[in-house]
Amino acid sequence: MENGKLHHAIDTLKGSGVRITPQRHAVLEFLMNSETHPTADDIYKALEGKFPNMSVATVYNNLRVLREIGLVRELTYGDASSRFDANTTEHYHIICNSCGKIVDFHYPVLDEIESLAEQVTGFNVTHHRMEIYGTCQNCREQKMVKQ
Numbered sequence: 001m002e003n004g005k006l007h008h009a010i011d012t013l014k015g016s017g018v019r020i021t022p023q024r025h026a027v028l029e030f031l032m033n034s035e036t037h038p039t040a041d042d043i044y045k046a047l048e049g050k051f052p053n054m055s056v057a058t059v060y061n062n063l064r065v066l067r068e069i070g071l072v073r074e075l076t077y078g079d080a081s082s083r084f085d086a087n088t089t090e091h092y093h094i095i096c097n098s099c100g101k102i103v104d105f106h107y108p109v110l111d112e113i114e115s116l117a118e119q120v121t122g123f124n125v126t127h128h129r130m131e132i133y134g135t136c137q138n139c140r141e142q143k144m145v146k147q
């Protein structure tokens, strides 16, 4: 990760008047360095060594604060735990059916489908979700080893 990105995020935090506790800083930094879209539990496990007094609830609370100021996105897929994403630029996700890994990919935002949906239904469209599913390279290779 470029450090500039983290500094920019820290500036956004400061600008929003949110207190930057060491834990909040660590949660944000971890998320910005991670490309795996971790759950709150993953983040907790990664940071508990550094912050022995921190609870999962604290991690959740920090994630909620970061989400509210737009630094973090919460992803919900099915009934699995929410995943968190510090990449707030427009992108889509592809999800592995075997291991649940979520990978970013970029594709021009499907604006046309939103206007079409508005036209044909009369709804006021706010956003859309699109996920692609498949088997990741790792899982495909593991399968081949087993066979």
Ligand SMILES: [Zn+2]
Pocket (backbone or CB within 6 Å): 096, 097, 098, 099, 100, 101, 135, 136, 137, 138, 139
């Ligand atoms: Zn996989």
Ligand SMILES: [Zn+2]
Pocket (backbone or CB within 6 Å): 037, 085, 087, 091, 092, 093, 103, 104
């Ligand atoms: Zn993402």
